[in-house]
Amino acid sequence: MQRARARLEELGITLPEVAKPVAAYVPAVRTGSYVYVSGQVPVVGGKPVATGKVGAEVPVEVAKEAARVCAVNCLAALADVTGDLDKVRRIVKLTGYVASAPGFTGQSAVVNGASELLRDVFGGAGEHARAAVGVFELPLGVPVEIELIAEVE
8 A cells, every 4th residue: 555655645745855963863763663753843955944933933824834844854754764654554652842932832733733744644543642842942943843753564
């Protein structure tokens, strides 16, 4: 079955090259039937799609789209380790970090950008446990970072 690849095509998504780590880590690690994808930021072509804090410089809808970009980058790292996204049995857990202005409490709405994409690509297997956490700063000044755990064949 080639469901994930077909869904990406239907959604008009081409997976980018895996982002090169900016520190001492690897983009994803497989252990047994699980893949742990390192935090991915919303970078396209080596440049952030947005910078700033959500609730101040970055509107929620822009941050939600940035979270979607993070999820696409997660899928690229996942595909690189597995060789094929159709080997994904389930997205188990997603953690979203949102650079938040003081008083901003809409982290869940931002992280929905990633969660909705994973559901759109994997259907029920894309539904996952999740945390949406407000933080003060993120690398490169981006508004959101996403990491995930997937179960694979």
